[in-house]
Amino acid sequence: MGRPKSFDEDAVLDRAIEQFWATGYHAVSVRDLEASTGVLKGSLYAAFGDKRALFIAALLRYASQSADQIRELLAHGETPRDGLEHYLRVRGRDCTGPHRTRGCLLANTAAEVAPHDAEIRAVVGQSFEKLADALVPAIRAAQAQRLINRRHEAKELAAHLVVLVQGMSVVGKTEPDSSLIRSSLRFALTLLNPD
Amino acid sequence: MGRPKSFDEDAVLDRAIEQFWATGYHAVSVRDLEASTGVLKGSLYAAFGDKRALFIAALLRYASQSADQIRELLAHGETPRDGLEHYLRVRGRDCTGPHRTRGCLLANTAAEVAPHDAEIRAVVGQSFEKLADALVPAIRAAQAQRLINRRHEAKELAAHLVVLVQGMSVVGKTEPDSSLIRSSLRFALTLLNPD
DNA sequence: CCATTACTTGAACGCTCGTCCAAAAATCAC
DNA sequence: GTGATTTTTGGACGAGCGTTCAAGTAATGG
Numbered sequence: 128m129g130r131p132k133s134f135d136e137d138a139v140l141d142r143a144i145e146q147f148w149a150t151g152y153h154a155v156s157v158r159d160l161e162a163s164t165g166v167l168k169g170s171l172y173a174a175f176g177d178k179r180a181l182f183i184a185a186l187l188r189y190a191s192q193s194a195d196q197i198r199e200l201l202a203h204g205e206t207p208r209d210g211l212e213h214y215l216r217v218r219g220r221d222c223t224g225p226h227r228t229r230g231c232l233l234a235n236t237a238a239e240v241a242p243h244d245a246e247i248r249a250v251v252g253q254s255f256e257k258l259a260d261a262l263v264p265a266i267r268a269a270q271a272q273r274l275i276n277r278r279h280e281a282k283e284l285a286a287h288l289v290v291l292v293q294g295m296s297v298v299g300k301t302e303p304d305s306s307l308i309r310s311s312l313r314f315a316l317t318l319l320n321p322d
Numbered sequence: 323m324g325r326p327k328s329f330d331e332d333a334v335l336d337r338a339i340e341q342f343w344a345t346g347y348h349a350v351s352v353r354d355l356e357a358s359t360g361v362l363k364g365s366l367y368a369a370f371g372d373k374r375a376l377f378i379a380a381l382l383r384y385a386s387q388s389a390d391q392i393r394e395l396l397a398h399g400e401t402p403r404d405g406l407e408h409y410l411r412v413r414g415r416d417c418t419g420p421h422r423t424r425g426c427l428l429a430n431t432a433a434e435v436a437p438h439d440a441e442i443r444a445v446v447g448q449s450f451e452k453l454a455d456a457l458v459p460a461i462r463a464a465q466a467q468r469l470i471n472r473r474h475e476a477k478e479l480a481a482h483l484v485v486l487v488q489g490m491s492v493v494g495k496t497e498p499d500s501s502l503i504r505s506s507l508r509f510a511l512t513l514l515n516p517d
Numbered sequence: 518c519c520a521t522t523a524c525t526t527g528a529a530c531g532c533t534c535g536t537c538c539a540a541a542a543a544t545c546a547c
Numbered sequence: 548g549t550g551a552t553t554t555t556t557g558g559a560c561g562a563g564c565g566t567t568c569a570a571g572t573a574a575t576g577g
Contacts, residue, residue, distance in 0.1 A: 128574065129574060129575075130524040130575095131573075168565090169526060177566075237495045238434060249496075286503075286506040291506075293492050300432045308485065323546070323552060326554075328554075353534085364537085364556060367535095368555085531565100533564070536559105539557105542556090
């Protein structure tokens with residue numbers, strides 16, 4: 128009982144994700160969040176605690192959505208190799224072009240906030256590791272079917288791709304035409320070629 | 323004539339680099355800079371303009387120092403391949419371990435500030451491109467001597483390594499032990515193997 | 518229909534931010 | 548020594564920050 132909530136918390140988190148993603152943690156004010164979510168600050172404080180707690184909630188939601196999307200992208204196509212290629216191409220597309228300068232919220236947060244906040248650092252670090260863990264079985268499967276290069280350890284290739292994708296999301300924020308991203312993506316795709 | 327400056331501008335910029343590097347642009351206040359440089363804010367404003375201008379001056383200095391260091395690292399060892407390997411190993415070491423969470427100021431700036439400031443974006447973007455341009459001749463030379471893999475375009479490998487290194491500096495900020503960095507570095511070194 | 522409960526509302530708080538500027542201090546030219 | 552010139556100094560300013568909270572509002576239980 129009591130007065131019912133006038134907003135959906137997940138919808139608010141989605142708007143908060145957008146805002147933090149586009150603008151960064153420090154550069155977003157609680158009043159900005161008020162404006163973009165349509166929820167007055169008092170209610171935001173009642174629902175989430177404070178700015179940092181709201182950010183962490185948004186970050187966890189983003190990480191979870193991101194993990195779902197990886198599984199989806201890797202399942203694309205007929206073979207495990209298709210999935211890997213699709214994943215890389217989509218990630219490349221996400222950070223190419225003049226209007227794709229948001230990069231990845233996890234990478235942005237790693238750069239801006241992680242060193243100064245152990246809890247946030249743990250969230251981001253675990254997300255990176257989960258991403259690598261999701262790539263490993265796809266790589267192993269593709270190797271088993273001899274669809275990609277077998278010279279490399281699956282774990283090492285997975286780590287390499289995780290680091291590369293985060294690098295693309297950072298470098299992509301500085302280059303509207305993104306020749307570096309494109310070249311680096313082309314190179315990465317050759318890593319998937321069979322022996 | 324007139325009262326002489328009581329501080330060296332480059333020394334102030336070096337302290338500012340440290341501060342922005344460790345803490346980020348928005349999270350550093352002019353009073354922090356006052357404390358870390360030992361120069362009162364009025365003098366900072368007189369010498370550099372405002373916080374943003376001081377940041378840009380520091381960023382340009384960092385970029386220039388960084389470019390010098392790349393040339394130095396690539397010149398290490400007996401062969402062009404040694405230089406490339408040394409460059410990657412040092413960059414890996416720079417962002418591995420619990421006390422190396424500053425990453426790279428260019429990457430941090432790309433993530434936090436670049437999307438919202440065209441001038442800063444241009445500085446960072448050009449630095450990335452210059453870095454790639456510095457790698458290309460080393461790669462070509464190593465290929466010509468058949469010291470590394472010749473299957474790949476030098477430009478694409480260079481772009482790949484630039485993006486990878488920026489990725490390492492970002493991912494490294496979240497992992498005190500940095501297994502992802504280590505794996506990805508090991509993988510990158512295999513890319514330098516001869517055919 | 519009233520007490521209870523939960524959420525909303527927006528004014529207010531103390532603080533810190535980036536920036537400015539008048540006065541004091543240090544140098545040089547003459 | 549004196550005036551011109553430049554830098555230093557640190558107090559002050561308005562704006563905006565994250566946060567709090569008392570009052571108002573909408574639902575429920577009896």
